[in-house]
Amino acid sequence: MKASLKHFFDSMETYLAGPPGAEGVSALAATHPGWVVDPERMALYGQFVRGHVRSTLEKLFPLTRKAVSADAWDGLVEGYTRTRPARHHELNRLGEGFAPFVSDVTGARGLPAFLPALARFEWTDFAVFASEEVVPERVERLTPNPTLAVLEHPYRLCAFVRSRGEEARPAEGSELALLWRHPERLVTFYMEATPPALLVLKMAVEGLSAEAVSQATGMAAPDVLAEVGRFAKDGLVLTPAARS
Numbered sequence: 001m002k003a004s005l006k007h008f009f010d011s012m013e014t015y016l017a018g019p020p021g022a023e024g025v026s027a028l029a030a031t032h033p034g035w036v037v038d039p040e041r042m043a044l045y046g047q048f049v050r051g052h053v054r055s056t057l058e059k060l061f062p063l064t065r066k067a068v069s070a071d072a073w074d075g076l077v078e079g080y081t082r083t084r085p086a087r088h089h090e091l092n093r094l095g096e097g098f099a100p101f102v103s104d105v106t107g108a109r110g111l112p113a114f115l116p117a118l119a120r121f122e123w124t125d126f127a128v129f130a131s132e133e134v135v136p137e138r139v140e141r142l143t144p145n146p147t148l149a150v151l152e153h154p155y156r157l158c159a160f161v162r163s164r165g166e167e168a169r170p171a172e173g174s175e176l177a178l179l180w181r182h183p184e185r186l187v188t189f190y191m192e193a194t195p196p197a198l199l200v201l202k203m204a205v206e207g208l209s210a211e212a213v214s215q216a217t218g219m220a221a222p223d224v225l226a227e228v229g230r231f232a233k234d235g236l237v238l239t240p241a242a243r244s
Contacts, residue, residue, distance in 0.1 A: 053081050053094055060095040060126050063165040064102070064119045067112055079105060092126065099123045114170055117153040121161060121177065124149050128179045129188045135181070136238065142204040142228065143238040147181040150193075158192045182235035189234055196227045197236065203228065204237045 054077050058065055065073050080101050103116035133146040151157075158177055160170035176193040191197065203213060203224075210224040232239045 050081055052091060053077065056091050056094045057098060060092065061098060061119055061122045063161060064115060064122055066165050067115060067118060067169070072109065072111060075109065076102065076105070092130065095123060095126070112169060114155045114157075117151075117155055117157060118160075118170070121151060121153070121157050121179075124151055124179055125161075125188050125190065128181050129186075131181060135183045139238045139240055141207060141240065142200075144201055144204045145180040145183070145235055145237060148201075148236070149179045151177040151179065153177070156192070158190055161190070178236065180236055183238065184235070189236070197231060199224075200228055200231045200237055 057077055057080070068076070080098055083101065099116060099119035099122075102111070102119045105111070106113065106115050128147050128149050131147040135146060136143075152175070154172060154174055155170040156173050156175050157170050158175065160167065177190060178193050178197065179188055179190040181187070182189050199213065199217075202208065203210075210221045210228070213219065213224050214221040228237065228239065231237050
């Protein structure tokens with residue numbers, strides 16, 4: 001990148017991370033001697049970019065927003081905009097660093113302790129949906145869904161998210177959450193990891209047969225196959241017959 005172009009982008013980053021209005025426009029103009037800047041148009045551009053950041057965060061993190069006061073949310077959006085300037089051309093990617101930012105400021109701002117985990121869950125929900133992992137049309141053996149993501153947190157977030165945040169806060173309790181994109185419905189599925197789900201995933205990862213699992217666990221082979229079929233229907237695993 002040419003030095004002049006880098007200087008332009010660096011100055012715009014500083015402008016967008018700085019105070020809105022005339023003060024920010026004046027500082028920007030000072031970094032480009034001879035550049036005639038219309039203050040009103042430049043301020044409008046800054047508002048336009050900040051508005052995109054806000055609308056994107058509110059779309060990606062609706063439950064995180066719902067869990068705090070309006071003033072606290074405004075503070076999160078403003079703080080994030082200043083410290084994590086928008087860089088990616090795809091608008092949804094503006095939210096990629098929001099969960100780590102929430103984690104960094106939760107204690108100092110007196111925000112709910114569960115907020116970082118909730119923000120991470122909501123971002124993972126979107127990231128799984130938008131994953132570029134290719135789900136094969138056909139598989140030769142039991143296979144985990146390649147979009148699968150695993151989150152561990154000290155709250156029962158699966159139930160909380162499913163209820164759309166009806167309770168004031170999620171219940172406390174260790175949870176291992178599984179999130180994946182359904183191969184046909186193309187939406188994110190999520191669930192608390194249960195022993196049957198983990199067993200089926202173990203079979204897929206290690207290439208275990210129903211007979212081998214039956215011998216190791218005492219579980220009847222038809223019951224093992226029934227669990228495989230149940231989770232294949234949900235798209236957690238792929239089977240040779242599931243997408244034939």
